[in-house]
Structures are given as structure tokens and as C-alpha cells.
Amino acid sequence: MSDIATKKGHPIGLGVLFATEMWERFNYYGMRAILILFMTKALMFDKAFASNLYGSYTGLVYLTPLIGGFISDRFWGNQRSIIAGGILMALGEFVLFGCASVYATNSSLATFLFFTGLGLMIAGNGFFKPNISSMVGQLYPDGDNRKDAAYTIFYMGINVGGALGPFLCGLVGDTGNPFDFKWAFLVAGIGMTISVIVQLLLHKKYVKGPDGQVLGLTPAGVAKSVINPFLMAVGLVVFSAVMIGILYADAKIFPFLSYLLIACVVFIGFVIFSDKTLSKIEKDRLVVVFVASFFVVFFWSAFEQAGASLNFFADEQTNRDLGFWTIPASLFQSLNSIFVVSFAPLFAWLWVKLGKNEPSALTKMAIGLMLLTIGFFVIAFGVNNVAPGVKVSFLWLTSMYALHTWGELCLSPIGLSLVNKLAPFKLASLMMAVWFLANAAANKLAGVLSALYPEAGKTTQLLGFKIENLHDFFMVFVIMSGVASLVLFILSKKFQKLMHGVK
Numbered sequence: 001m002s003d004i005a006t007k008k009g010h011p012i013g014l015g016v017l018f019a020t021e022m023w024e025r026f027n028y029y030g031m032r033a034i035l036i037l038f039m040t041k042a043l044m045f046d047k048a049f050a051s052n053l054y055g056s057y058t059g060l061v062y063l064t065p066l067i068g069g070f071i072s073d074r075f076w077g078n079q080r081s082i083i084a085g086g087i088l089m090a091l092g093e094f095v096l097f098g099c100a101s102v103y104a105t106n107s108s109l110a111t112f113l114f115f116t117g118l119g120l121m122i123a124g125n126g127f128f129k130p131n132i133s134s135m136v137g138q139l140y141p142d143g144d145n146r147k148d149a150a151y152t153i154f155y156m157g158i159n160v161g162g163a164l165g166p167f168l169c170g171l172v173g174d175t176g177n178p179f180d181f182k183w184a185f186l187v188a189g190i191g192m193t194i195s196v197i198v199q200l201l202l203h204k205k206y207v208k209g210p211d212g213q214v215l216g217l218t219p220a221g222v223a224k225s226v227i228n229p230f231l232m233a234v235g236l237v238v239f240s241a242v243m244i245g246i247l248y249a250d251a252k253i254f255p256f257l258s259y260l261l262i263a264c265v266v267f268i269g270f271v272i273f274s275d276k277t278l279s280k281i282e283k284d285r286l287v288v289v290f291v292a293s294f295f296v297v298f299f300w301s302a303f304e305q306a307g308a309s310l311n312f313f314a315d316e317q318t319n320r321d322l323g324f325w326t327i328p329a330s331l332f333q334s335l336n337s338i339f340v341v342s343f344a345p346l347f348a349w350l351w352v353k354l355g356k357n358e359p360s361a362l363t364k365m366a367i368g369l370m371l372l373t374i375g376f377f378v379i380a381f382g383v384n385n386v387a388p389g390v391k392v393s394f395l396w397l398t399s400m401y402a403l404h405t406w407g408e409l410c411l412s413p414i415g416l417s418l419v420n421k422l423a424p425f426k427l428a429s430l431m432m433a434v435w436f437l438a439n440a441a442a443n444k445l446a447g448v449l450s451a452l453y454p455e456a457g458k459t460t461q462l463l464g465f466k467i468e469n470l471h472d473f474f475m476v477f478v479i480m481s482g483v484a485s486l487v488l489f490i491l492s493k494k495f496q497k498l499m500h501g502v503k
Helices: 002-008 012-041 047-063 065-076 078-102 107-128 133-139 147-173 178-206 229-253 257-273 280-307 309-316 329-357 361-383 394-422 425-450 470-498
Strands: 460-462 465-467
Touching: 012 047, 012 078, 012 107, 012 133, 012 147, 012 178, 012 280, 012 309, 012 329, 047 065, 047 107, 047 229, 047 257, 047 280, 047 425, 065 078, 065 107, 065 425, 078 107, 078 178, 078 229, 107 229, 133 147, 147 178, 147 329, 257 280, 257 425, 280 309, 280 329, 280 361, 280 394, 280 425, 280 470, 309 329, 309 394, 309 425, 329 394, 361 394, 361 470, 394 425, 465 470
Parallel strands: none
Antiparallel strands: 460 465
16 A cells, blocks of 8 residues: 555655644644734733744744754754654643733743743754755655655645644634633644654654655664763753743843844855855855845845734734624734645746746745735735724735735745755755844844834834834835845846856
């Protein structure tokens, strides 16, 4: 039976990896959908503080896979890292469930549990995130034409989890009663637990390469002392404690994370471009990687308003009443994944259909930024001259999310593929680190920008531009992403030459 599945269909191992990733994404996006609402409605953080904390959390989520991936590749192996990370994330959700259960009676304990839960989520994600997708391609022999289809199926799994998580967590947690947020954390934790159970029970039985060997086990030559369960547990506790400390210090003492991210990029850039063994062509291509990474910061810092300021907007300024049911604000977080599943095949068909007229990778990324710009312009138009307190149709928000998804489909997979094509083999992991750092910086910036969200009687400023209402706020993103898009359009031909034939 497994032989037939391997030769005529897809390996059963693909289904195991699909389920593992789907439930983890269910957990992450379900929790993210209600996180900032929990901070402002239950813990009573003000919007600015909650936004900055949200940015620090999501930024660290993209930073820790650099560490977890390094440890996995050299010492622990994929499966052991996935299980360790999954357990930490499940624990993080259950700690947050505890926080949401006691916040009204013991605020100091709730604060401690809140930062502990987020720290565990960050640390666990660092070991989980980099290890699943790398095994998908290993299920197939070189040259197997099923590999591309396998990644498409796997990508759908990510988005099924991304759609179901906010939907179910929103239904049980975002009810209008802050005491119900705990159920969202519990449901997310159960989803993460299912992901770990799938790995424990099915990985060694079904996740095998074409030669029949189980994938993702301990790398060759690793000493047994390195994978001693007790030492691993101690290492995970220490790593989690460091993440909790960094998050707390950045939020409560001094906001240093932005500077740390910039320093990391500068350091990696210095290491790379001072390497005398690299040829001029290789360095030219690496310049393009840094340029692409720079522009994606503008995209994701606007796009990731979904879990922050746009969550406030959905909750406070969007008419969600259908007569028979009021849509929870967090459910709008499912739209992106639903639209990805709906439109990804169309975009894949479009690039093939264009043939010789297909835009270059950098031009596609510029188009992605422009679609994002149009999305924010739509929502800015929808709230223009609307009196304070008046709620607008949910169709404005829905239309914006559709445009943002189209932008994502032009930029995200294209950019990731570009990094893989342009990076020299010996620097492949380091350049992927640059890409992750750009995403981390963007998420941190998203929180900083979300803190500018206007409230009644309060004016915020950005570089001298006064933000007095929602129209002003959304126009910040129109201007920011629009200018970035135009600049990238102008520069794309010049940087295309630096790619030396890579498309």
C-alpha cells in the first residue's frame, strides 16, 4: 500500500507533515487573532503599549528560528526539535490560559504568566518553524515532478490552519466577555498538542525518504551527551528564560529590540562583503538579496497590521452585525488564509500564462507593494469624513484583505525563491537569516506603527505628520508602501543586471 502511495500518489509522510504544520499554524494564528484584544480588554494595557509588545513578540517569533535551526541542523535533528518546540508552544498556550483565568483577581501573577507564556511560545517556535518544510522535498527523489505539487499541498495545509485557528479561537474566546479569552488560549493549546502527538505517533513510521530511511533524525557524528534528554530540557528552560527576559526588558525597561535587529543585519553584511573568496558576481547577487530584504520590511510592517491596528479597527469601527449574529472581530484574521487558498492557483497560472512577458522577481515584488498600497487606500477611502463612533461596512475591511493577499502572493513566495536562487551555496543559510531578520524587523516596526492608532482626543505624529483620525492613520501606510513600490519599480531594471542572468 505504501509502495503504491509513493509511486502513484504522494508519500503518506506528506500527510503527516501536513497535519503537523496545519495544527501548529492553527495554534499560532488562532492565538495571534485574539492576543492584542486580550491585552487591551482583559489586561487593560493601553493600545500603544500593547501594539509595541505585539511587535516585539512577533519580531522575536521570526528571530528565534535562526537559533533553533542552527541547533537542529548540527545537533538535535528535525524531529526532535519539532517535538521540543511543539511542547514549549503548547505549554505557552496553557500558561496563557492560566493568565486569562486569574487576571481579574491577581494582576501581578497574570503579568508574570503572560510574559512567561509568550516567552515559551517564542522559544518553541524557534525550534519548530525551521524544521518542517525542509523535510517535504526530502520525501521525493531528485527530479521527481511531484515535488512542486507537494509544496503546494503543504502550503495549503499552512493556510487551512491559518483560517481555522482564528475562526475557532475567535468563536470561543472573542465573545465580548473578556473572561472568555481563556478558552481561545485553551483551544490553541489543544491544537498544538495534536500537532506534537501526530509527530510522536506517525513520524518514524511514515516520514521516510526514497531510500526508506526515516527523515529528520539525529545528524551523523553527534555525541550522545548532546541529545541527553536532561541536558536538552535544561537547555530549553534556559533558552525560554532568555526569551522571557528579552521580551520583558524590551517592553518594560528599554526598547532595545529594534537596535539589536539592525546590529545583526549590519554585522552579517560586514561578514559577507568582507569575504575575499566571493567573486564579484556573487557579491552583486548578494546586494540584490539585501535590497529585496530591505523592501520587504515596508511590505510586512504594513501587512502585519492585521493582528494589531486592523484588529482594533475591526473591533471598534467595523459594523459586524448581520442581524442574526455579530461577527467576532478576530474572525477577520481568517480572511488572508482563505484568500490565499482561493487565489494562489490563479497567480500560479498567471505567471505561466504570461510566458516571456512574465515580470522579473523584483518587479513582481514592486507589484505586491502596490497592491498593498491600494488595499490601504481602499480602507482610507472607506473611513474618510466618517464621523467619530460611526461604524463602516465590513466589506471595506474584506476588500482590503483581498488586495493585501494578492500583494502577498506577488511578493512572499517570489522573494523567498529569489533568496534561494541568488545566495551562493556556502552562504545559503546565512542569507536565509537575512530574510528572517527582515521579517523580524518588519514585525517589530508593525507594532511601533500600530501604536500610532488614533483614539478620541489624542493626536499622534510620525516624522512631523499629524495623525488625528483613521483616514490619516491609513494614509501613512499608503504613502509608505506606495513610495517603496515606486522606488522598487524604478530600481528593478538596474538591480536585474546585478543578478547576472538569474530570473
